[in-house]
Amino acid sequence: TPPFFSVLQNRQSFQICNYSKDPNGPMYYNGIYHQFYQYNPNGSLWGNIVWGHSVSTDLINWIRLDPAIERTSPSDINGCWTGSTTILKGRQPAIIYTGADTQMRQVQNIVFPKNVSDPYLREWIKPDNNPLIQPIGQGLNSKQFRDPTTGWIGPDGLWRIAVGAELNGYSAALLYKSEDFVHWTRVDHPLYSSNASTMWECPDFFAVLPGKNSGLDLSVAIPDGAKHVLKMSLDNCDKYMIGVYDLKNDAFVPDTLLEDRRLWSRIDYGNYYASKSFFDSKKGRRIIWGWTNETDSSSDDVAKGWAGIHAIPRTIWLDSNSKQLLQRPVEEIESLRREEVSRQGLELKQGDLSEIKGIDTLQADVEIDFELTSTDSADPFDPSWLLDIEKHCREADASVHGSVGPFGLVVLASDNMEEHTSVHFRVYKSQEKYMILMCSDLRKSSLRTELHTPAYGGFFELDLEKEKTISLRTLIDRSAVESFGGGGRVCIMARVYPVALIDGGTRMYAFNNGTSTVRVPRLKAWSMRRAQVNVKKG
Ligand code: DQQ
Structure with missing residues (x-):
């Protein structure tokens, strides 16, 4: 691998x-976490999945x-695409996944472990009755029918998948029912559907308890009191709705319906795309995993010999007012922390740029709290910014x-700052509440051309009368910068390819460019050790 590409190689993310x-x-x-993934065994571009x-x-x-599932039967010969695992009664795991069949129709197949006493569940068997579900039925597009969810049991004792x-x-999350997880019938209505978009890829359906970070x-x-979440992947991002699962009608009902x-x-x-969550019975939490693709060119991917990583697994839960999901990196990532630097009582006045020294800036974990000294003067919020937050981030630049x-x-x-990535906040006042903008601006992240370098952004509400502090957690992993703002209210995963990585000479700063002073009551940063990720074949 050319030297530049080898420095890009991530050290703590799944790759x-x-x-x-x-x-x-x-x-x-049985004591082991399994991660499966869409994978091309023959090269670093999409294909042969x-x-x-x-x-x-x-x-x-x-x-x-x-690989656990390969393209060996007519019902998956053109690709073993996305799907989910369900642990059945008797603790038997089963995977239902989409196969692209001989005619490129999308069908749903099942596999079971050959030997459940193999701790790694290395081999998976395809029973003869595949495909279990075919794209049959009026109005169904056989090339847009994929990505089955984990199963759940309804009040009638029958299994369901979407x-x-x-x-x-x-766009629909179609609902199927089964007694034995093998014979499926389509329910006459979808779990949820919407005319507001194109097909939803990778739907995920799960239950959460308001304000409790334990999973279900x-x-x-x-x-009682649980809410349900329907996540769908579309428009290059993962969106979700919070609502209730109406058991009588066997349907998901969102709390708020937004046409746009x-x-x-x-x-x-x-x-961050195509995420999937699961209930971790070891620690009683729900974990979500997402894919983050390369934003350099495909010839770079060929030169690197790899493309695509998974973001650090995140614990995900519902806030106490049931308005939004909160996330943070799983606590296990902290096992990679080594040298720690800590600063107290830092005050950032307008124009201040304070260097954070003493850690490996290519591979770091940073936790920083910003305390606002005055909010009365906050600029007014314009709701039209919500329609194109990236545009607003470009205009309200660091x-x-x-x-x-x-x-x-x-x-x-x-x-010389020619290359840098900034992750920052701005506070706006909107009638009775404050709206906080969080941006991850990649426009100056690299001197290289042919990169996709947007200014990502999201807004969250904060009750600044009660909470005067805005927290930021950023994990830096060479080409990955993953940030969690406002206690995980807005998360932004980004990929960057700075040339400065080559000599390892990158720097990190805390800054303020607002007129009002910001205090930093807490700043901790760690260098991170390298994880052992997929280095040897078992
Ligand atoms: N990727 C898979 C599909 C899914 C898409 C194919 C989402 O099953 O819809 O590789 O990235």
Whole structure:
């Protein structure tokens, strides 16, 4: 690998040689975490898709195994696409996934482990009755019918799964029912459908309890007061709705219906797609995993010999007012922390740029709290910004003075600042509440051309009368900058390719460009060790 490409190689994120994308069927089973993924065993561009398979005991260090599902039967000969794992009664795991068949129709297939006493579940068997579900029925587009969810049991004791589909031009999560998880019938109505968009890929359906960061297992009784979340992948991002699962009508009912899908909430406002969650029975939490693709060119991917990583697995839960999901990197990532630097009592006045020294700036974990000294002067919020937050981030750039903000971090900066990525906030006042903008601006991230370098952004509400502090957590992993703002209210995953990585000479700063002073009561940063990710074949 040419030297520049080898420095880009991530050290703590999930990555493998060749091309990988969607996380598939994650599960915790008999003491082992399994991660499957869309994988091209033959090269670093999309194609020949099979299910790659890796295992871990801590979600951070991974052992790579042989692919679990390969293109060996007529019902998946053109690709073993996305799907999910369900742990059936009797603790038998099963995977239902989409196959592209001999006619390129999308069908749903099942596989079971050959030997459940193999701790790694290396081999998976395809029974003869595949495909289990065919794209049959009026209005169903056989080329837009894929990505089955994990199963759950309804009040009638029957299993259910949802499959993403285009139905009569609508986007739908189609609902299927089964007694034995093998014979499926389509329910006459979808779990949920909408005319507001194109087909939803990778639907995910799960239950959450307001204000509780413990997760719920969909296949056991869901407690009163629980809400349900429907996540769908579309428009290059993962969006979600919070609502209730109406058991009588067997349908998902969102709490709020927004016609304009630009306003739908997102799991992540950056480069993050095809996520899938699972209930981790080891720690009683729900974990979500997303794919983040390369934003350099395909010839770069060929030169690197790999493309596509997974963001650090995140714990995901519902805030106490049931308005939005919150996320943070799983606590296991902290096992990679080594040298720590800590600053107290830092005050950032307008124009201040304070260097954070003493850690490896290429591979770091940073936690920083910004305390606002005055919010009265905050600039007014314009709701039209919500329709195109990236445009607003480009205009309200880190160098543009505001009243309260921009303040935040500058990471992966070259000595002369020609290259840098900034992750920052601005505070706006909107009638009775405050709206906080979080941006991850990649426009100056690299001197290289042919890169996709947007200014990502998301907004969250904060009750600044009660909470005067805005937190930021950023994980830097060479070409990955993953940020969690406002206690995980807005998450932004980004990919960057700075030339300054070559000599390792990048710098990191905290800054404020707003007229109002910002205090930093807490700043901690760590260098991170390298994880053992898919280095050897089991
Ligand atoms: N990737 C898979 C599909 C899915 C898409 C194919 C999302 O099953 O819809 O590789 O990235």
